[in-house]
Amino acid sequence: xxxxxxxxxxxxxxxxxxxxxxxxxxxxxxxxxxxxxxxxxxxxxxxxxxxxxxxxxxxxxxxxxxxxxxxxxxxxxxxxxxxxxxxxxxxxxxxxxxxxxxxxxxxxxxxxxxxxxxxxxxxxxxxxxxxxxxxxxxxxxxxxxxxxxxxxxxxxxxxxxxxxxxxxxxxxxxxxxxxxxxxxxxxxxxxxxxxxxxxxxxxxxxxxxxxxxxxxxxxxxxxxxxxxxxxxxxxxxxxxxxxxxxxxxxxxxxxxxx
Amino acid sequence: xxxxxxxxxxxxxxxxxxxxxxxxxxxxxxxxxxxxxxxxxxxxxxxxxxxxxxxxxxxxxxxxxxxxxxxxxxxxxxxxxxxxxxxxxxxxxxxxxxxxxxxxxxxxxxxxxxxxxxxxxxxxxxxxxxxxxxxxxxxxxxxxxxxxxxxxxxxxxxxxxxxxxxxxxxxxxxxxxxxxxxxxxxxxxxxxxxxxxxxxxxxxxxxxxxxxxxxxxxxxxxxx
Numbered sequence: 001x002x003x004x005x006x007x008x009x010x011x012x013x014x015x016x017x018x019x020x021x022x023x024x025x026x027x028x029x030x031x032x033x034x035x036x037x038x039x040x041x042x043x044x045x046x047x048x049x050x051x052x053x054x055x056x057x058x059x060x061x062x063x064x065x066x067x068x069x070x071x072x073x074x075x076x077x078x079x080x081x082x083x084x085x086x087x088x089x090x091x092x093x094x095x096x097x098x099x100x101x102x103x104x105x106x107x108x109x110x111x112x113x114x115x116x117x118x119x120x121x122x123x124x125x126x127x128x129x130x131x132x133x134x135x136x137x138x139x140x141x142x143x144x145x146x147x148x149x150x151x152x153x154x155x156x157x158x159x160x161x162x163x164x165x166x167x168x169x170x171x172x173x174x175x176x177x178x179x180x181x182x183x184x185x186x187x188x189x190x191x192x193x194x195x196x197x198x199x200x201x202x203x204x205x206x207x208x209x210x211x212x213x214x215x216x217x218x219x220x221x222x223x224x225x226x227x228x229x230x231x232x233x234x235x236x237x238x239x240x241x242x243x244x245x246x247x248x249x250x251x252x253x254x255x256x257x258x
Numbered sequence: 259x260x261x262x263x264x265x266x267x268x269x270x271x272x273x274x275x276x277x278x279x280x281x282x283x284x285x286x287x288x289x290x291x292x293x294x295x296x297x298x299x300x301x302x303x304x305x306x307x308x309x310x311x312x313x314x315x316x317x318x319x320x321x322x323x324x325x326x327x328x329x330x331x332x333x334x335x336x337x338x339x340x341x342x343x344x345x346x347x348x349x350x351x352x353x354x355x356x357x358x359x360x361x362x363x364x365x366x367x368x369x370x371x372x373x374x375x376x377x378x379x380x381x382x383x384x385x386x387x388x389x390x391x392x393x394x395x396x397x398x399x400x401x402x403x404x405x406x407x408x409x410x411x412x413x414x415x416x417x418x419x420x421x422x423x424x425x426x427x428x429x430x431x432x433x434x435x436x437x438x439x440x441x442x443x444x445x446x447x448x449x450x451x452x453x454x455x456x457x458x459x460x461x462x463x464x465x466x467x468x469x470x471x472x473x474x475x476x477x478x479x480x481x482x
Binding site for chain 1: 285344372
């Protein structure tokens, strides 16, 4: 049986202690980031005014309350001239709307929302999701406008065939919207028949995850709680994911119903 | 170096790697699970008070509001005919009195950026948003813009030069959306369903005729 020589023991001990301390620190501050976010929402004036303590949830009433929020927000967005995204987790649909007209509806193949969002009381729900949210940043695996640059030909002999446009380009379609209410929407396009690169898709999510984790680690090492962003991950067909993404403006308005 | 020494070193390296892997696993899987576990978050309980002044609307009032909001939203969808064009899939959907009466493939902007020089360029893109039918034309004649000549490597003629006018290339009908954008027919039917146009929307003959007959002037066209 292999024995660890005595001279390696201090080194390993230091490595394990450092890793354990960083892991503990990361765990503690990450969890306190979630708690802090919940506390922050619950301390808002509008949330306090609507919230009363110590009672059971009335699901039928809650459903009506959320339905009203959902319709009001969509109506509010319909007054703008912008194509917007409506995320209906109750009905498992994702749709784009313009002036109140549903342009495209996509049935979700799967979705997962952070439990945090389901733990909001009605007032906190109204505070967070009861009004339109605007995208702060959007990250995508495909370009918004797939521009093909062509230089004007010098003469007729220099003309390229117009039919050479690559329309059957295979590409993975994943995008993330970071909303101004701090909710993160992650859209994953899937198509079992597609020859798109599965690994490229995983790399997209891993790089985003790595970026976020590195930022969080940096904060926790400095004894600060990283900001918590509740996530909603939605899986839709790849063609829909592409059509919806390309249809939306650079900073789209979004409404969400749980 | 002795064989045993190498073994010890490998063993130490293995233990270090195992520790690192455990750390990575905890950071990327354990902590996200814990953050989402819910039991660590203090939930601010509530109850529904329908009494006046509590700030919480009664179920009856909510139902009434929902009914009125739904009606308001429904009224936003045009009651007559309208067209929806998907520039990503190159498909269209024609609606009449709230029902889809026709759908099919079309062609929209190619996203080609034609660069003449550092200052002058054109982007062949179908605009997105809500438009309306501004004019309807039978047997349209195409007045070729400058880019049509530049794209073919030809010299640009004067504004009213006869070479600018071409008959039969836009099909039997055209509907204007403003700013030079048209819904029209095509000679290149094999390209339908692909993004190959200079910004206009091309349809096949039957779809174009039906769309022309269904959409009156002023009808909305939603492009996304």
